[in-house]
Amino acid sequence: MRIADIIQVLEKFAPPSLQEDFDNAGLLIGEATADCTGVLVTLDATEAVIAEAIEKKCNLVVAYHPIIFKGLKRITGKTYVEKTVLKAICSGIAIYAIHTNLDNVQGGMNTKIASVIGLQQVVPLIPKAALLKKLFVFVPQTHKDQVREAIFGAGGGHIGKYSDCSFNTEGTGTYKAGEGAQPFLGQIGQLHQESEVRIEIVFPSWLEGSILKAMMDAHPYEEVAYDLVTLDNVIGNVGSGWVGNLPEAVTEEAFLKHLKNVFHLKVIRHSPLLGKLVQKVALCGGAGSFLLGAARSAGADWLVTADCKYHEFFGAEDRIVLADIGHYESEQFTTDLLIDILREKFGTFALLRSQVRTNPVHYFI
Numbered sequence: 001m002r003i004a005d006i007i008q009v010l011e012k013f014a015p016p017s018l019q020e021d022f023d024n025a026g027l028l029i030g031e032a033t034a035d036c037t038g039v040l041v042t043l044d045a046t047e048a049v050i051a052e053a054i055e056k057k058c059n060l061v062v063a064y065h066p067i068i069f070k071g072l073k074r075i076t077g078k079t080y081v082e083k084t085v086l087k088a089i090c091s092g093i094a095i096y097a098i099h100t101n102l103d104n105v106q107g108g109m110n111t112k113i114a115s116v117i118g119l120q121q122v123v124p125l126i127p128k129a130a131l132l133k134k135l136f137v138f139v140p141q142t143h144k145d146q147v148r149e150a151i152f153g154a155g156g157g158h159i160g161k162y163s164d165c166s167f168n169t170e171g172t173g174t175y176k177a178g179e180g181a182q183p184f185l186g187q188i189g190q191l192h193q194e195s196e197v198r199i200e201i202v203f204p205s206w207l208e209g210s211i212l213k214a215m216m217d218a219h220p221y222e223e224v225a226y227d228l229v230t231l232d233n234v235i236g237n238v239g240s241g242w243v244g245n246l247p248e249a250v251t252e253e254a255f256l257k258h259l260k261n262v263f264h265l266k267v268i269r270h271s272p273l274l275g276k277l278v279q280k281v282a283l284c285g286g287a288g289s290f291l292l293g294a295a296r297s298a299g300a301d302w303l304v305t306a307d308c309k310y311h312e313f314f315g316a317e318d319r320i321v322l323a324d325i326g327h328y329e330s331e332q333f334t335t336d337l338l339i340d341i342l343r344e345k346f347g348t349f350a351l352l353r354s355q356v357r358t359n360p361v362h363y364f365i
């Protein structure tokens with residue numbers, strides 16, 4: 001088992017290209033080609049977590065938050081980031097971060113929070129656009145099925161709950177092979193006409209490499225004619241923040257108690273209660289108050305998130321309740337999620353959840 005094998009499973013679930021622009025998810029320290037002795041999963045890769053990885057003989061730490069977020073100009077151990085990075089490098093511990101890309105996908109961190117709250121009909125609050133592409137490829141009749149199936153096999157042609165979606169138009173292709181060419185059909189220097197099919201298939205942008213490779217491998221022509229277009233369509237299962245409905249409306253007090261219970265909270269900071277029942281709830285693990293406008297537009301009764309500032313509570317404008325449940329607390333189930341993703345693929349391989357409680361925020365009640 002190589003570190004790359006672990007990364008491949010994580011990136012299939014949450015492609016790195018889906019992370020936000022400000023983020024730094026991915027392999028931060030270490031070599032993907034190295035053998036993996038064990039995986040330690042944590043919310044934060046701290047110095048104590050690296051020490052735990054050494055003790056438990058895990059040479060890969062999979063963390064939610066990227067320990068290297070901004071550029072490092074020196075690694076001399078003067079800050080907690082430098083100390084952690086130094087210890088990891090000196091001890092041969094790789095660190096992989098899976099962050100906002102995990103927030104943004106269906107089944108990821110935010111939909112995990114939604115399931116903990118008990119929300120149903122959960123959809124992205126701000127769905128991502130321009131993540132969908134369309135491939136047009138021109139194929140001789142003899143190979144149309146082979147090429148289409150290869151593209152489906154690489155993940156193309158999924159629309160909602162439908163697979164193997166394509167559109168096919170018959171026509172005539174023309175070409176004249178030049179000197180040195182090895183045409184599959186036709187002769188050098190002669191204009192050739194061939195009955196061809198134009199196959200149109202959509203696919204998510206992060207599959208582009210594997211889709212094009214599958215198409216090329218299955219296509220008989222020396223020069224494959226194809227067009228690649230980025231679509232403005234949104235993808236319904238990728239986005240920032242999520243929103244869903246409680247099975248039935250509850251009072252604000254009952255909802256606060258419910259949040260306190262399922263997230264094991266000591267305290268919840270929130271904007272003024274509105275005396276309304278709660279049913280539609282928007283959420284975002286970590287700092288998500290930037291979604292307040294989107295949550296209001298979506299008709300959410302509450303936005304459950306963390307790291308809210310004083311003036312942001314005013315921004316609720318008595319039209320929505322903004323609730324801050326704590327950054328660590330909102331993301332605490334991420335390690336369970338990551339263990340589940342890896343366990344499904346790697347079964348009995350050494351996958352451990354860190355026992356270090358990394359939350360730097362303490363409460364004096």
Ligand SMILES: [Zn+2]
Nearest residue numbers: 286287327331
């Ligand atoms: Zn966070």
